[in-house]
Amino acid sequence: MPAIDFIKRTAAVFAAASVLVTTVSCSKRTDPVVIWTDNPEIVSYVELFNLSHDNEKAVVIYKEDPAHSLPPAKDEVQPDILIAPFLKNSGTRKYFTPLDYLIQEKSISRASFYSKIIDYGVINEKQYLIPLSFNLPAIVFNKKDEELIKTNHLLNIDQIRDLAGNFNKTYKSGAYSSMGYAPSWDTEFLYLVTKLNGTGYMEKGNSFTWNDEALQSSIQKIKDWTSEKNTNTTSEQNFQFRYLYMPKYRQVTTDRCLFVYIPSDEFFTLTGTQSAGLTFRWIEQDGTIPVEDDIVSIGLYKHSKNTSKAEEFIAWLINEGTQKQLIERTENMKLDTVNFGIAGGFSSLKVVNEKYYPNFYRQLLGNLPSEEYLSMPKILPHSWNNLKANVIIPYLTETTNTDSQKEPATLQERISDWTKQFF
Template identity: 40%
Template structure:
């Protein structure tokens, strides 16, 4: 009888141990992300409560990694999650949206709606960036408004700023061709409408050709021609952007908001900026960071707990405060590399750490949303879209017959699949 008792006791201990191990395992969630600052966020969450733990695994392209795994994580945080192939990997999180857990009204409505499909919330926006134009603080009274700058106004001011010595430019206001990122943002802003479809993706080719023609006309009417712009860029435009505008070599330069606000405060004191505006709208850059819980999550409760903690204003305030210390080592902007998708955090807490924002806070009603794009868009953009824009707006050889964009994309997909 005593032997039976001890055997039962031993079996019970093993059972309790197994249950304890299972509970410990279930309390740990794994997040895949390309944002290294999530290491700090995970540490803060783990310290804030005793029940759950979250660990981070870095993925250069989380969406792409999700497409190519049989063992998904619990959470994914990154860009390009709204594409059709990626979106089906996530569960709905409507059960988390309430004043008690995650208040849906705390988000910028436009950004939250982009993660909603057929009335069900699959993704929540984490951070976003906007296109900005910088110029010297000594030129701060040139723009007509305190918030935005249009292409038409930039063109007018740039033409007036140009200066020559003989036939050579010694200063040049601006060229849209100096930075392909600017050409791409302009394509977005002027409704080139790059978008994922069942047939790979589509775009508004008339709008795209209008943008190319507009850029070429700018070169010819404002800066003589594309060759003169290239010569000026080769001769003078090798310093950092803030130096170029403060030294007066050019009037304007393009930076995304994360690049702009990653500059230290001393450099920010010498420049001013406006948000780019196209037909009255500022395009939200297409690299919006979203978060979602995977359908095959093993530790859904821990993942949900992390999201509830993360999308809390007090949590984000503490994360921003901590990031200021970390910025001494590795400068970065804001929350997960951008403005917080929580409107109150961006509008009321960010200016405490980025005083320049007080003059020119983003105008929510002027945002224009990007279209849904495939998970490999970053690669396709850099290998196909960017070269196409550079070629079409540069000095064209009339003897050449450049491949149309649809042919380039078709050839690219054949080679990469």
């Protein structure tokens, strides 16, 4: 199914689900599990659940920001389950029921999870959330350049910088004819460097705190990379404007650059044609691969009116056999170029990744993330994406620009401005 058809279909199903919730709420004949989510894949999962269960049914209500939608409005249909990122914070945790009993009673084994992933759902020593999926950062390059990369699975920032610098070539005029990689090409890469360097962004009220020494060290590291390898930020951006106007996956096939940064959910939804000739390494630093911030988790709403059936849905979804079916269903419906794995990422169940993912994503054969390398984000506010886009990214863009002549606003000043606007 083409991506656009899937999107239209998903929108229609979300709309139909909302109508169905209203209908069944006015009728005592049915009592479905109500799921709030921003993840389109859950619609397909609910379809399969309903087909395979006679006595339990579920419906989906789309919420653009589920974590920010609690508590429900007075006249709104209450959820039983939330499936979304950024559920682990002080603003939402009070709305969830601890699920330790569910893991014990419904044969959900903690041992089947990546230990760091399942522990991410623990708050105050109680399992408030069950993580469903996660993603990882990858550096992607042309297979023909594999001989330049001496490591098999991982690359750290220093290695990426040096390999990229060695790839650089210039015309007689001094302008670059090829440039291995430049930090200023991708603001998400700038942010990733700060995470790898230990900046440790963490919730503090409606805002966040951070290790400023690590942040300033990250900024200097990026500026040194630009100055030592690529002359200056202007040179990097001129090169990008001149040569890298095509999609990322095509940039490394032009011989103009060596690397592009693509997270796992984007890389593994490339079509076979798009990914042909490409390979990748996981990005690490000091033996850790940072898990992307938007971990998708499941929470059981504290005031659920349908708790027992909600528990059945959660137990069904967090099951090896179910997830195998879901991956196969995605493949059979030709949605694998729209959705990656389970709920858009690696499964939180280690066995699912190891047994089934390499069958559908051949580049993962022998290159699955190793559990000991995973590094989890700290607790982040539910508005993290907004904060990152409007505060952190502009700050990093300005402070890492080697050609900037003005003193940029501090991060704290930007937070204050953002707070005035939204609170």
